[in-house]
């Protein structure tokens with residue numbers, strides 16, 4: 001009886017071991033990109049921490065024309081950001097392209113929330129690549145607003161991708177918190 005119990009226990013432990021190994025492999029099998037836009041550095045910090053901790057490549061979505069402080073003034077309804085965000089067809093140009101998007105199966109896309117959603121330059125990004133079969137996971141920082149319809153909007157612009165709702169993080173989100181969250185898609 002003792003022998004049988006010992007056999008079952010050993011089999012069980014081996015099985016758990018194999019499972020853990022399979023999960024580890026999953027985390028490295030998929031090629032993952034963290035692409036982000038950040039006007040004042042907050043999202044950049046979160047994006048770098050995320051990429052560092054999940055072993056992903058990092059790409060900065062850099063505007064061809066950088067945003068000045070005046071551009072970012074949301075109290076001025078004539079500022080560049082106000083005008084862009086009031087026009088759903090606005091597509092601010094991006095300075096460079098991801099080297100080879102086809103090699104990535106999961107793309108995390110980070111941005112600051114502007115007027116309760118993704119900035120227009122993220123719309124440009126979503127329309128710039130073939131996301132067929134890819135998983136896209138938005139994340140953001142903000143004063144306090146959540147993701148709003150960001151994920152839904154991005155899905156409409158890249159219909160062949162599977163875009164998730166994603167999550168808004170505080171500026172000081174820990175590496176551990178980011179990794180735990182990201183695990184679902186790795």
Ligand SMILES: Cc1cc2nc3c(=O)[nH]c(=O)nc-3n(C[C@H](O)[C@H](O)[C@H](O)COP(=O)(O)O)c2cc1C
Pocket residue numbers: 037038039040041042043044072073074081082111112113114115116117141142143144145146
């Ligand atoms: C034009 C503009 C609009 C914004 N709209 C919102 C908003 O609707 N809700 C919110 O909580 N924060 C809003 N914010 C604050 C930013 O989301 C927040 O400061 C963010 O962390 C900045 O990230 P960044 O440093 O990566 O650009 C807005 C900021 C700007 C410049």
